[in-house]
Amino acid sequence: xxxxxxxxxxxxxxxxxxxxxxxxxxxxxxxxxxxxxxxxxxxxxxxxxxxxxxxxxxxxxxxxxxxxxxxxxxxxxxxxxxxxxxxxxxxxxxxxxxxxxxxxxxxxxxxxxxxxxxxxxxxxxxxxxxxxxxxxxxxxxxxxxxxxxxxxxxxxxxxxxxxxxxxxxxxxxxxxxxxxxxxxxxxxxxxxxxxxxxxxxxxxxxxxxxxxxxxxxxxxxxxxxxxxxxxxxxxxxxxxxxxxxxxxxxxxxxxxxxxxxxxxxxxxxxxxxxxxxxxxxxxxxxxxxxxxxxxxxxxxxxxxxxxxxxxxxxxxxxxxxxxxxxxxxxxxxxxxxxxxxxxxxxxxxxxxxxxxxxxxxxxxxxxxxxxxxxxxxxxxxxxxxxxxxxxxxxxxxxxxxxxxxxxxxxxxxxxxxxxxxxxxxxxxxxxxxxxxxxxxxxxxxxxxxxxxxxxxxxxxxxxxxxxxxxxxxxxxx
Amino acid sequence: xxxxxxxxxxxxxxxxxxxxxxxxxxxxxxxxxxxxxxxxxxxxxxxxxxxxxxxxxxxxxxxxxxxxxxxxxxxxxxxxxxxxxxxxxxxxxxxxxxxxxxxxx
Numbered sequence: 001x002x003x004x005x006x007x008x009x010x011x012x013x014x015x016x017x018x019x020x021x022x023x024x025x026x027x028x029x030x031x032x033x034x035x036x037x038x039x040x041x042x043x044x045x046x047x048x049x050x051x052x053x054x055x056x057x058x059x060x061x062x063x064x065x066x067x068x069x070x071x072x073x074x075x076x077x078x079x080x081x082x083x084x085x086x087x088x089x090x091x092x093x094x095x096x097x098x099x100x101x102x103x104x105x106x107x108x109x110x111x112x113x114x115x116x117x118x119x120x121x122x123x124x125x126x127x128x129x130x131x132x133x134x135x136x137x138x139x140x141x142x143x144x145x146x147x148x149x150x151x152x153x154x155x156x157x158x159x160x161x162x163x164x165x166x167x168x169x170x171x172x173x174x175x176x177x178x179x180x181x182x183x184x185x186x187x188x189x190x191x192x193x194x195x196x197x198x199x200x201x202x203x204x205x206x207x208x209x210x211x212x213x214x215x216x217x218x219x220x221x222x223x224x225x226x227x228x229x230x231x232x233x234x235x236x237x238x239x240x241x242x243x244x245x246x247x248x249x250x251x252x253x254x255x256x257x258x259x260x261x262x263x264x265x266x267x268x269x270x271x272x273x274x275x276x277x278x279x280x281x282x283x284x285x286x287x288x289x290x291x292x293x294x295x296x297x298x299x300x301x302x303x304x305x306x307x308x309x310x311x312x313x314x315x316x317x318x319x320x321x322x323x324x325x326x327x328x329x330x331x332x333x334x335x336x337x338x339x340x341x342x343x344x345x346x347x348x349x350x351x352x353x354x355x356x357x358x359x360x361x362x363x364x365x366x367x368x369x370x371x372x373x374x375x376x377x378x379x380x381x382x383x384x385x386x387x388x389x390x391x392x393x394x395x396x397x398x399x400x401x402x403x404x405x406x407x408x409x410x411x412x413x414x415x416x417x418x419x420x421x422x423x424x425x426x427x428x429x430x431x432x433x434x435x436x437x438x439x440x441x442x443x444x445x446x447x448x449x450x451x452x453x454x455x456x457x458x459x460x461x462x463x464x465x466x467x468x469x470x471x472x473x474x475x476x477x
Numbered sequence: 478x479x480x481x482x483x484x485x486x487x488x489x490x491x492x493x494x495x496x497x498x499x500x501x502x503x504x505x506x507x508x509x510x511x512x513x514x515x516x517x518x519x520x521x522x523x524x525x526x527x528x529x530x531x532x533x534x535x536x537x538x539x540x541x542x543x544x545x546x547x548x549x550x551x552x553x554x555x556x557x558x559x560x561x562x563x564x565x566x567x568x569x570x571x572x573x574x575x576x577x578x579x580x581x582x
Contacts, residue, residue: 177579180579181579181580184579184580191579191580191581192578192579192580193539193579194542198542198544198545201542201544202542202543202544205544205547205548209554235581236580237566237580237581237582239542240540240542240543240566240578241542241543241564241565241566241578241582242543242564242565242566243543243544243554244554270581306581403581405580405581405582406579406580406581408491408492408493408495408577409491409492410492411492411493412492438581439581442567442581442582445563445567449563
């Protein structure tokens, strides 16, 4: 796995490319015209705006992470960017954090006034400096928070990265991919621009497929049905490109005799606000979902397999939207455990006999504390489960986190640092890597192809659906 | 961004291998793109799918949903994954000369 190391200057000097932003302005896209989504304006004083915004965002957890770093270097021992490029100081989480810390110290902290040379206080001078900052916070960190857990001072570098991303998003100094996805999510309520008709048609299609499989032509995925036990929410990738997971979920819910529905609006549980640092977008998307559950009087919200969607919907969204947590939410894994432990579904592990390992998604394990549930299920639906090391909250990022998949310009660096993850996968000796995040599916898929590993990515719903014993009719496989 | 030889001409591709100038796309480019996707032989069904995606994109400026692909090309979802192992988004759309789909893919 020896690869040519890329020159980091090529990454840090990538220019701002506001082509899509210009197009959106010309087309008068409402979220841009109304100022909800900002575009880059070269004729304004962006540095001044940046500093004003920074001042308005300072709170206890941010200031704690701004002031507490003692540069001990513990973070460098856990970051996959550093481990893969040990010769490169710009990969160190403390370095990345310092790029915003120095601005904070220069303008808002007493140390910057008294001993500026000691704390390296400094300020961005122009838009070019801020573009470089963009490349650091969007291009060299996936916000996986592995360094956060390893910091003896409690510094959360990912908070600083997200904060900086958010400030730059307010100035339109963002990668094209981040702008486009944010725009789609503002405009259509989902990050892939799926229209309502397309969404409903796909659900109908999956209803037919599942109906055929279980031998019940009347089977239907209900939309906007009131008073169900839960409202199921998904990642738009499932509708747009790979609805097999919707079919799998539907088949399992059917076998368990569940009363469930999907909402017509508010079905996207992903949230690009987490990645772009835009709390307003975060609030908009999360609120769509919470309001849908309230309107349908669903008893709970079930979140399909998605890392950042889980974190956003279950944890962060309520803060962004300032919404009270009246309706409880859970990962679909918790739902599956209920079915298996109560005997509502029967599974046959011999259906999944390939050696399978489990990849903990950062936003679910490290930031969501859901670590034992997937293992509980996998041990019941597979015959050969192998642990990956390190695992649970210590696991390495799939290298596609933090919205990295939508920022293609940083892919060469991403693939280079993925060698850490690739080695971790190889060491398991497994043929399948299971994850509970659609983003990890593509992140892992990219590196498996890049490093030519003999491995396939699967999800928990795939394995459970495959192992499901449908009593009325003999199994199809 | 890099320039690579596809179908006998120099074409700019992004870091994921999606071509940047849709106008340069032709059958030979598609055949070479397919090879990068592990598809050695573009059969009749492959062409039907790729041409459909391309026409849809030219008309609507967006990649079609997989539902539309299956219905209008008369394919099962499973078949698409067999034909293009990376799936409709990263596989078929790339061969059809579309830009990289946006979002978590």
